[in-house]
Amino acid sequence: MVTMQEMADRLGISKSTVSLVLTSKDSGRVSPAVADRVRRCARDMGYVPNPLASSLRTNRTHIIGFISEQVATTPFAGRVILGAQEAARRFDYILMTVNTNGDDGLRESEIGALKKYGVDGFIYSCMYNQSARLPASLADQPLVLADATDATGRVPSVVPDERRIGLDGTRRLIQAGCRNIAFIGSHGPMRAQRARLSGYRQALKEAGMEYDPGLVANVHMGHEAMDKVADLFERRSPDGCFCFNDARAWYVYNEAARRGLTIGRDISLVGVDNHQVLAEMLVPSLTTIELPHYEMGYWAACKLVSMIEQRDLSHLALPRTPATIPSPRLTDARIHCHLVEKESVRAIP
Template sequence: MAARKATALDVAKLAGVSRSAVSMVLNGNIKGNVSKDAQERIRAAAKELNYLPNPVAVSLRNQRTATLGIITDEIVTSPFAGRLVSGATNAALARGYMILVVDTEHIPGREGPAIEALQHRRVDGLIYATGSLQPYIPSGPFRAQPAALANCFDPEDRLPAVVPDEVTGSRRATELLLELGHRRIALLGGDDDNAALLREQGYRSAMDRAGLTAGDHQVIVTGWDINQGYRAAESVLQEPDRPTAILAANDRVATGILLYAATAGIQVPQQLSVVGYDDQQNVAANLVPALTTVALPHAEIGAIAVKRVLDELEGSERRTERVLVPCPLITRQSTAPAP
């Protein structure tokens, strides 16, 4: 015969509290009615008895499903920002919520039905997340219930938006090269999208602060892929007064630069320092030499976006300001003092 499952009454008896106190604590409805000591005893008793509240019953009482819906444009189906969903999932689980994810793969017309499908499943809140930093115009469902944006922003700031601090990240990377004595620093940028422009802003800010004039700035629109980085490096590094350091649009462009340098016999970092951007998983740390880069804090972005939605669900006022998440500089072997 199977062992009897523990009940809320069993937890209450072991913890020495009322059954209603157990219900309040384990369902997240404390609101100051249960002392901290009692809360700890209840959680310890629940753990000892391996007791979990019935999710269906909790859902019926709270009129909630304890699920959040995330719609992404390409995160699930591309290798570049999966940590965002991972960070969101961990933050949700820590507060008793599950995540449902739909990836539109940039297919026109897929987003609307995806939102409808999530609402049909009665998700308690919505998050829209993008693989690259960009504006997003939220539709009615996002404005009608707790919602947030991750790695994107509403130009009219009607929703909370959690985005990387691209300007400071790029400025800090440039400052590292300046501190190493480099003055001929080239930026091989992405294109004219939001992230590229912000990274250029950080680069120019650091160069200006170091007393270098606009004539000392070298910004080349390159693109985002390995072959584009290779071609741009081939052009820039054949100049007589070639740069001693390059700040790349991302780690893929930096990979192209390293490949060209190896082909041309240019030693990295002895003759050329290279800095990437993204700290792309399974790439940056495994290049030869290992790549100094600016990390995009995707996991933190996902976690903070979930926190904003859950806080609103629990009664906090909607805060629509943009949250800038720091982009840490990861120093590895591809940077050294200027030759």
């Protein structure tokens, strides 16, 4: 391995001068001509920085701890990890991922293990948008939340714009000429459920359509869902359905087939998730809103690096992705999700 001292000897300059250039601290301290010679010499000699030596100088390991609450075991949500990993690599950080499965004891054990490795900061990610109960062991650490928020509002976070999901999905059905639009929702006090229903209601109001609670069916899964969707069709005969997720859209497909209705002609559907199996395997394929898992992970890693290094990344060139990645300068980021047009919505008249 080539050392800074060997480079200094070859160039006939001091090791400290070489160090200033290779650690990007040469501005105003080393002449541009000398700095250029050092960089060319580094390329010619194949100099590779020693991360261990760097960590001793800066008291940083360039390791980010990624705490997964079931994200790592959820196929499409796992793209949060991919986004974080690719952003971390851009800044010469590596990602060390642990999965806790929601177990408090395991979570504390894994956080302790990551601290022993000297991680510079943490990303804490949940498998769906929720208010996270953060462990006290992270209180003094640089921390960013992905697909979750902190009840206190003090921890930077990134989530999908859930209300906009309901708004955009319902608007698309209205554009297709639907006038009797159902909302197939989820049970429980989920933030996404409340916000998507709010967006659905706003879209109806914009179009001069009355909100009808009778067109809302909040369902679990299995036979209960099939029965509730069947009852909705029997009572209200919807011509469009905005579905909380792609899995719930399946029950509408099933009921439409039972009644001899053609999806995309007699009734239009929009789902949420762009589930890698359901959205493509349903016939006709399901128009759906893709959740920004990759984008959330990428933003979280950029934000965390900006906190660790106290660095302004507001002008960072971000990758082009289906959903636009917000500026890392924000502390409460909401991502406008991308609607993926397929075949389950009638063509716009």
